[in-house]
Amino acid sequence: FKSVWDTRTNQAEQTKQALAKEIxxxxxxxxxxxxxxxxAESNIVAKAFENRVAKLxxxxxxxxxKLATCGKTRAPFAEMFELASSFLKNxxxxxxxxxxxxxxxxxxxxxxxxxxxAKNEGFRTPKTTLxxxxxxxxxxxxxxxxxxxxxxxxxx
Numbered sequence: 001f002k003s004v005w006d007t008r009t010n011q012a013e014q015t016k017q018a019l020a021k022e023i024x025x026x027x028x029x030x031x032x033x034x035x036x037x038x039x040a041e042s043n044i045v046a047k048a049f050e051n052r053v054a055k056l057x058x059x060x061x062x063x064x065x066k067l068a069t070c071g072k073t074r075a076p077f078a079e080m081f082e083l084a085s086s087f088l089k090n091x092x093x094x095x096x097x098x099x100x101x102x103x104x105x106x107x108x109x110x111x112x113x114x115x116x117x118a119k120n121e122g123f124r125t126p127k128t129t130l131x132x133x134x135x136x137x138x139x140x141x142x143x144x145x146x147x148x149x150x151x152x153x154x155x156x
Contacts, residue, residue, distance in 0.1 A: 012071030
């Protein structure tokens with residue numbers, strides 16, 4: 001998990017650098033267009049330059065916003081790992097919460113995608129997310145249903 005975290009952090013840093021480079025490119029284009037706009041004698045040409053400048057400024061603002069949010073984590077790795085492992089230890093404790101948001105979070109974290117529904121049969125067995133599939137492999141033997149007669153000896 002730490003390796004994946006570090007890889008994502010490096011990717012975010014590379015994305016930041018690419019965004020900064022793209023912003024500088026747009027700024028150079030803007031400078032060139034503004035110089036041409038000042039020199040333009042025709043109103044039609046000036047209007048075309050103004051439209052292009054507006055589009056470039058909008059792109060620049062979008063990129064600056066992406067740059068501001070890129071690579072920011074909510075908490076350090078150790079804290080996030082502890083939070084995730086505490087959920088994996090006992091998802092039922094979060095399910096028992098009174099908050100509807102917590103229950104929705106459990107559904108999203110445990111089940112991958114929408115829960116399938118068949119018109120004549122009702123809800124079908126949903127696919128679980130990767131952490132629960134991996135944990136299921138550690139559980140050992142395949143789980144089986146209790147026989148129809150049960151485990152207790154028959155009564156007279």
